[in-house]
Amino acid sequence: MNQQILSPEHVARLEKTLRRQLLQLRKALGDSERDTADLHLQIAGHLRALLCDSKVPVLLVYAEYKSIDLRVWGPNPPGFRGTPGRMAFQVNALIASSQPVAYSYEMSIRDYLDTPIGATPVPDPSGGQPSQTVWYTPRQLIKWVANKEGVAHLELDPPASLRAVQNGLTVFGLATLVGQQGEILKFGATDQFIVRSALLQIGLWTAHAIDRVLAPPISSANKALADAIRAQTRRLLNAFANKANGEIPVQDTEQWVRSTPGEFVRKKSQYVFVERLLYFKELHSEIPQWPEYKVCCELLAADQKLLQIKLSHESEFFSLTTFDVANAIGIGMLRRERSFEYSEELFQQLYDPLEEYLYRSDDNFELVAPIAGLSLTENVDLGPGIRIKKLADEEISQLLEHGLLSDRPMRASNVRIDIDCCVSISVRKTKWDGVEHPLKRATRISEEIAKDLEVAFRALVIHKTGHLQIVGSVLYGRGFFQGFPFPSVTHAIHHRRFRRKYEWSSQDAIGLKEIYQNLVQSGAKMNKGLEFALRRFLYGYERVREEDALVDLMIAAEAMFLREDRSEKELSYRLKLRAARFLSENIAERQAIFKLFTQAYDVRSAVVHGGDPEIPKKKDGSEQSFAAFVEEVEEHLRIALKQLLKLAANKADRGPLVDWGKLQLS
Numbered sequence: 001m002n003q004q005i006l007s008p009e010h011v012a013r014l015e016k017t018l019r020r021q022l023l024q025l026r027k028a029l030g031d032s033e034r035d036t037a038d039l040h041l042q043i044a045g046h047l048r049a050l051l052c053d054s055k056v057p058v059l060l061v062y063a064e065y066k067s068i069d070l071r072v073w074g075p076n077p078p079g080f081r082g083t084p085g086r087m088a089f090q091v092n093a094l095i096a097s098s099q100p101v102a103y104s105y106e107m108s109i110r111d112y113l114d115t116p117i118g119a120t121p122v123p124d125p126s127g128g129q130p131s132q133t134v135w136y137t138p139r140q141l142i143k144w145v146a147n148k149e150g151v152a153h154l155e156l157d158p159p160a161s162l163r164a165v166q167n168g169l170t171v172f173g174l175a176t177l178v179g180q181q182g183e184i185l186k187f188g189a190t191d192q193f194i195v196r197s198a199l200l201q202i203g204l205w206t207a208h209a210i211d212r213v214l215a216p217p218i219s220s221a222n223k224a225l226a227d228a229i230r231a232q233t234r235r236l237l238n239a240f241a242n243k244a245n246g247e248i249p250v251q252d253t254e255q256w257v258r259s260t261p262g263e264f265v266r267k268k269s270q271y272v273f274v275e276r277l278l279y280f281k282e283l284h285s286e287i288p289q290w291p292e293y294k295v296c297c298e299l300l301a302a303d304q305k306l307l308q309i310k311l312s313h314e315s316e317f318f319s320l321t322t323f324d325v326a327n328a329i330g331i332g333m334l335r336r337e338r339s340f341e342y343s344e345e346l347f348q349q350l351y352d353p354l355e356e357y358l359y360r361s362d363d364n365f366e367l368v369a370p371i372a373g374l375s376l377t378e379n380v381d382l383g384p385g386i387r388i389k390k391l392a393d394e395e396i397s398q399l400l401e402h403g404l405l406s407d408r409p410m411r412a413s414n415v416r417i418d419i420d421c422c423v424s425i426s427v428r429k430t431k432w433d434g435v436e437h438p439l440k441r442a443t444r445i446s447e448e449i450a451k452d453l454e455v456a457f458r459a460l461v462i463h464k465t466g467h468l469q470i471v472g473s474v475l476y477g478r479g480f481f482q483g484f485p486f487p488s489v490t491h492a493i494h495h496r497r498f499r500r501k502y503e504w505s506s507q508d509a510i511g512l513k514e515i516y517q518n519l520v521q522s523g524a525k526m527n528k529g530l531e532f533a534l535r536r537f538l539y540g541y542e543r544v545r546e547e548d549a550l551v552d553l554m555i556a557a558e559a560m561f562l563r564e565d566r567s568e569k570e571l572s573y574r575l576k577l578r579a580a581r582f583l584s585e586n587i588a589e590r591q592a593i594f595k596l597f598t599q600a601y602d603v604r605s606a607v608v609h610g611g612d613p614e615i616p617k618k619k620d621g622s623e624q625s626f627a628a629f630v631e632e633v634e635e636h637l638r639i640a641l642k643q644l645l646k647l648a649a650n651k652a653d654r655g656p657l658v659d660w661g662k663l664q665l666s
Helices: 008-030 040-052 058-065 109-113 138-148 160-166 193-214 223-244 274-280 283-289 291-302 322-337 344-359 393-401 438-463 508-522 528-542 546-562 571-583 587-608 626-649 660-665
Strands: 071-074 105-108 118-122 132-136 175-178 184-187 250-260 263-272 362-372 380-383 386-390 414-416 421-430 472-478 488-491
Touching: 008 040, 008 058, 008 193, 040 058, 040 109, 040 138, 040 193, 058 109, 058 193, 071 109, 105 109, 109 138, 109 380, 118 160, 118 193, 132 138, 132 160, 138 160, 138 193, 160 193, 223 274, 223 283, 223 291, 223 322, 223 344, 250 393, 263 322, 263 393, 274 283, 274 322, 283 291, 283 322, 291 322, 322 344, 362 393, 362 438, 380 508, 386 438, 421 438, 438 472, 438 508, 438 528, 438 626, 508 626, 528 546, 528 626, 546 571, 546 587, 546 626, 571 587, 571 626, 571 660, 587 626
Parallel strands: none
Antiparallel strands: 071 105, 118 132, 175 184, 250 263, 263 414, 362 421, 362 472, 380 386, 386 421, 472 488
């Protein structure tokens, strides 16, 4: 879970919006004319703003700011997706619950929004039998209704998928559902029952979630500890005021800020220099003598759930100490408000995430890997905890401080930035045991997450042509103590041959998700031929020289189309024939593909034997560059890879994916 960086003004605006949305949402949910007045449309509009907005999904942003992990129990497991090509009809009485119920699956709200909750056949427009099935997710359902049915926009000819879900089930009698907290949800004779009941349940879950994130803490896991830290915070703020003679200590600094759409500059700013009071004024040596601080230390040491906190009266680089915990909120108040005044409201705001961090059983990490060459229109969730997202300016500033995104010196006054996207991977790891060295732990976790990063990048490369580059990665510890665990930075500079721009549109998200899921599902059972072909295809993508790229691509082609053959005869002919048959049903296209791979084989042979290859001309007889020819070969192999990965994902073993003999004779 990513803890959001928000100003007090942002927080106040989010809270105001949540209260206003909650009032309207409850009114629509409880209206006696909810169904006759089609108030499910209004509910969809609220849910779109709260859960599905591409920039500020209000509830999700606020929950992440408060480090509250919103959990949903839904009808299908996270990451579930229907089997492609099979007809299916799935209607679930349970759509969303805020607590465990029979036959439900627990997941985060972000995973839930992209996990299917049902399926229905799509009618044939010509009146024949349905030929395909739509598996719909909460995000799709909410956005379909909000954007197509006149809530935010009206589409006169809504998508066939939405029509299929709307017409999937009609209630002619009385339907009754029991809500998450015992509510009786009754439906009279109604159309669009699937849509109405789903939006109603998601709306009820959302109302409960808003109540949770806005509610003041009722009790603490250790009330005595909360009271002790409260007393220590008051004492610390008073001591700060006395040491500073009422003046807030500030220090000049510089930070990266955006000046133009493509440029960041270093701008002077000031931050509250608490260390001046703690160390220059020798306050850190006085604090251990305070009764309030001693009580904090005793309670922290006595709580068996807090074994990872080291008993120390100093802040340490590699360990979280009692000094850090006892003084965290006082320091946080001074830095945030620039005031020595104690605020109980602010104490509660800061203590909740502190307590959540102290008592959780795991540590949250996020690996951020910036991608050069990609520009998104909206974030794309690939799977549980893995997303490709747009970078906020604050995140770009942090990455620049780590030396990523630019090859200019870190202290340059300005840099040009053409990177605004990253792969973000969030994971939970067992809480630090205090034994493994934090640097080794960070390295180990980075290496473990790197496997998921590789799959995500492979999906992007297989999806379409264009220049992409991972420029490095940063592993962050996400929690109240942002610097613990501290960032672990990896630089990765690859020089690839020139390619055209990686063109991205909103329609690409579906295809990219499918490729990623196919890579994940086929991973353990992928046969050696496809695994080798995939690896050589990616080698070809990374090559600097076109000659080397073509050699790797043709090795990949042989692994795709010839892997299962034992015969060594007529390899080139069989490869060309199989590629043409596999990639197209059209005779003219097959002839063109056959000719392309004939030329590719000839050029490859000239290259590997040290000759000077002759670059084939275009179909119209005009000249073309070596790079353009290689890119055409790569694109055909990319299409073949997509089809083979889909076959592998739906196959139960590592056996052959295609009956080539049957295909050649068909």
